[in-house]
Amino acid sequence: MQTVKVGLLGLGTVGGGTVDILTNTLPEIERRLGQKIEITIIAVRDLTRSRPVDTSGIILTDKPEEVVNHPDVDIVVELMGGTGLAKTLLETAIKNGKHIVTANKALIAEHGNALFSLAKEHNVIVNYEAAVAGGIPVIKAVREGLAANKIEWVAGIINGTGNYILTEMKKPGADFAKVLKVAQELGYAEADPTFDVEGIDAAHKLTILASIAFGIELQFNKVYTEGISKVTADDIRFAQQLGYEIKHLGVASRAENGYSLRVHPTLVPKDVLIANVNGVMNAVMAKGNHVGPTMYYGPGAGAGPTASSVVADIIDIIRWKNQPVADQVPALGFAADQLESAPVVSIDEIETCYYIRCFVKDHSGVLAKVTAIFAESNISMENVHQEPSVEKPDDATLVMITNSVLESKMNEALLSLAQLDAIDGDIMRIRLETLG
Amino acid sequence: MQTVKVGLLGLGTVGGGTVDILTNTLPEIERRLGQKIEITIIAVRDLTRSRPVDTSGIILTDKPEEVVNHPDVDIVVELMGGTGLAKTLLETAIKNGKHIVTANKALIAEHGNALFSLAKEHNVIVNYEAAVAGGIPVIKAVREGLAANKIEWVAGIINGTGNYILTEMKKPGADFAKVLKVAQELGYAEADPTFDVEGIDAAHKLTILASIAFGIELQFNKVYTEGISKVTADDIRFAQQLGYEIKHLGVASRAENGYSLRVHPTLVPKDVLIANVNGVMNAVMAKGNHVGPTMYYGPGAGAGPTASSVVADIIDIIRWKNQPVADQVPALGFAADQLESAPVVSIDEIETCYYIRCFVKDHSGVLAKVTAIFAESNISMENVHQEPSVEKPDDATLVMITNSVLESKMNEALLSLAQLDAIDGDIMRIRLETLG
Known part of the structure; x- marks a missing residue:
């Protein structure tokens, strides 16, 4: 049996999980692989800290360049995060002829194009399976399983944090602020939750999914990103009454003149399976022109699930490493010279259905004025629901589901609506996807 | 660009779907692959029949040996079904050095061990991605994605047919016989539905899933198989009232002294995602020791989905074919000399919870006698529900959910129960899996 040597950058949660797998489940992995895997060296931030995993026989260093320059190391696994030092180290590792595994979604989404090109050259x-949806092998499923x-x-x-919050907000008396606090106490949300709650983490992952789905360059800065912090418990309840769940979705679709990449709260019909994915779990749907809709479900974060994908990537490299990379599955699933240049379109150019919720001063004739505004813009209604507001006792809450319309047209209508005297406060607009 | 040449055995539904993909979606596939794929020759049963797909430029023959012996063919795709001629032809193809793609679950489940061994030799x-769950890339997900x-x-x-029937049986007034008839009219069920409804098709697929999950030889003849034809609409309703859905599941699990392989109707808690998989759709859950529970969902049959997996297999072969098979993912995911010999245990040795439903003559003291029998066998109850029977107006229907117990103990208890005078007719027993 050959022994393949691995160097780790980082020994945090996922690093510990990776050491755990390559210690405790190694016999099962060797039954599959017919080769041995050894962790040779790990770069840590603080050499004096105690470790929850057994690192005996492994060199620990606080100089990460020792990992990427180590002559025995075949595969460098980057689990340190960030887009600065991590990028520099991986560039060195690539130039040294090391294969790379990374769980770093920000790095791939923001610098993947350059990294993949450098890797091909060397x-x-x-x-990077662990960079999207943690333990779910969705990169492999889309890039290879749906390749036809x-x-x-x-x-x-x-994003598990966001899904946990939206799930908990369904419970009586819950609201965003309260649930976020609980999520922080449970360790599901960071002290500064912006990255998860405002959709930036999801946008990194969506960037990657869009590229492997369509064969386009990674374009993180083109993703429209909207968080869940404005969604109220009432919105969730109204949506449920109308047959929908509200989920924080990343959506990448083909548009008339390019592609649409967006992250936003979304109404999804209850009878679509993904509407029933609750708590911290992740799920990705992919619709192919021949296979139809498929879905991949599992834990999107945590030591075990993320390390499961990291080690699967190591195993894949070991099987492939004697073959020229030009013959292998390309980094983004499509031959590098075949990536399409059609643009990512502005959010104004998408066409979708909408959930609209607003408070109206409850006097006669308001509904007529509201519907007249939508009618003028040729926006037809699927559903209109009005009930007394609990929050604002003098008002009524008006909830509408529209048929499909161009976002720019919807924006015009909402602008007119906001100018009506009868409208009290902000108007909530949530996009709706049937995912059929 | 190189051109890889493919020969097809069979031009039925899936064969047609394969030709469709390799005609209409070929440009997208070539963007991924950087190589050309050409269908050179197809063996059909009847040369005079008209075809729904364009076969111009392709040799059609009614002599299938011409496909497996064709000197230009690199990959033979078997879509004819059956375990006789298909097996002989594939053996010849393998001996001729052709790579193989097959959607034939019966062939793999019953003769896979010998075929894989012959293939390795040559x-x-x-x-065989299409052999399990049609368009869902579940073989790839389990064999590679969860390899850690x-x-x-x-x-x-x-089995989509069975899931369609159980889903439709939830509707008011539906029963097994009526729904089966509709399924046959819609083309979801065969004129002789035994293969689907009695679980044989599912047992073929489960055999394959168990082997790639655990690294054991294919052992179709050891699978315990029970169909859905005895499940009543009342059972489904009672299960729902108690918080469960009834699904026809294939289950492969580790048992104390080996492995348990079984196909049977199963109560699944409603809040487990797979309980919400309805209609003809398929879904496979796999739980790994590090990743936890994952699920793969999509269409399990039909021309497009099945051909999607067939063509993905072709693409994989094209990427891998210049590498010795010894370095590749082994046929069953584990190195051939590492397959475990631990036995598949008898159904008597499984331990699970049960749903029990029977009719009792409604006089006082019956419930005490029934519960005494279970108490004597140390079987405790999670739930007991009694209501007047609609079907048998003089009786009550008694529904119980037990805690976990060895199947052989449950059989003893049911034997004693059947001997009670108060029990009217057959006792229904359905296993329950929490899938946690």
């Missing part, structure tokens, strides 16, 4: 593999299809769209619950 | 690949895990169990809805 004939090494860069694998033209992918029409992907849509996913790709 | 250094060719045998891919010791798989604890797999459980799946792997």
Whole structure:
């Protein structure tokens, strides 16, 4: 049996999980692989800290360049995060002919194009299964399993924190602020929750999913991103009454003149399976022109699930490493010279249905004025619901589901609506996807 | 660009779907692959029949040996079904050095061990993604995506016909016979539905899933198989009232002294996602020791979905074919000399919870007698529900959910129960899996 040597950058949660797998489940892995895997060296931040995993026999260093320059190391696994030092170290590792595994979604989404190109030049593999949806092998499923299809769209619950919050907000008396606090206490949300709650983490992952679905360059800065902090418990209740759940989705779809990449709260019909994905779990749907809709479900974070994908990537590299990378699955699933240049369109250019919720001063004739505004813009209604407001006792709450319309047209209508005297406060607009 | 040449055995539904993909979606596939794929020759049963797909430029023959012996063909795709001629033809193809793709679950489940061994000897690949769960890339997900895990169990809805019937039986007034008739009219069920309804098709697929999950030889003849024809609409209603859905599951799990492989109707808690998989759709759960529970969902049959997996297999072969098969993912995911010999245990040795439903003559003291029998066998109850029977107006229907117990103990208890005078007719027993 050959022994393949691995160097780790980082020994936090996922690093510890990776050491755990490559210690405790190694016999099962060697039954699959017929080769041995050894962790040779790990770069840590603080050499004096005690470790929850056994690192005996492994060199620990606080100089990460020792990992990427180590002559025995075949595969460098980057689990330190960030887009600065991590990027520099991986560039060095690639130039040294090391294969790369990373769980770093920000790094891939923001600098993947350059990294993949450098890796190709040096004939090494860069694998990143753990960067999207943690333990779910969704990169492999879309890039290889659905390779016979033209992918029409992907849509996913790709941030567990956000999904946990929206799930808990269904409970009586819950609201965003309260649930966020509980999530922080449970360790599901960071002290500064912006990254998860405002959709930036999801946008990183969606960037990657869109590229492997359509064969386009990574374009993180083109993703429209909207968080869940404005969604109220009432919105969730109204949506449920109308047959929907509200999920924070990343959606990448083909548009008339390019592609649409967006992260936003979304009404999804209850009878679509992904509407029933609750708590911290993740799920990604991918619709291919031949296969139809498929879905991949599992834990999107945590030591075990993320390390499961990291180690699967290591195993893949070991199987592939004697073959020229040009013959292998390309980094983004499509041959590098075949990536399409059609643009990512502005959010104004998408066409979708909408949930609209607003407070109206409850006097006669308001509904007529509101519906007249939508009628003028040729926006037809699927559903209109009005009930006394609990929050504002003098008002009524007006909830509408529209038929499909161009976002720019909807914006015009909402602008007119906001100018009506009868409208009290902000108007909530949530996009709706049938995912059919 | 190189051109890889493919020969097809069979031009039925899936064969037509394969030709469709390799005609209409070929440009997208070539963007991924950087190589060309050409269908050179197809063996059909009747040369005079008209075809729904364009076969111009392709040799059609009614002599299938011409496909497996064709000197230009690199990959033979078997879509004819059956375990006789298909097997002989594939053996010839393998001996001729052709790589193999097959959608034939019966062939793999019953003769896979010998075929894989022959293929290894001749250094060719045998891919069979389409044999389990149609368009869902579940073989790839379990064999590669979860390769870092010791798989604890797999459980799946792997027969769309059965799932359609159980889903439709939830509607008011529906019963098994009526729904089966509709399924036959819609083309979801065969004129002789035995293969689907009695679980044989699911047992073929479960055999394959168990082997790739645990690294054991294919052992179709050891699978315990029970169909859905005895499940009544009342059972489904009672289960729902108690918080469960009834699904026809294939389950493969680790048992104390080996493995448990079984296909049977199963109560699944409603809040487990797979309980919400309805209609003809398939879904497979796999739980790994590190990743936890994952699920793969999509269409389990039909021309497009099945051909999607067939063509993905072709693409994989094209990427891998210049590499010795010994370095590749082994046929069953584990190195051939590492397959475990622990036995598949008898159904008597499984331990699970049960749903029990029977009719009792409604006089006082019956419930005490029934519960005494279970108490004597140390079987405790999670739930007991009694209501007047609609079907048998003089009787009551008694529904019980037990805690976990060895099947052989449950059989003893049911035997005693059947001997009570108060029990009217057959006792229904359905196993329950929490899938946690």
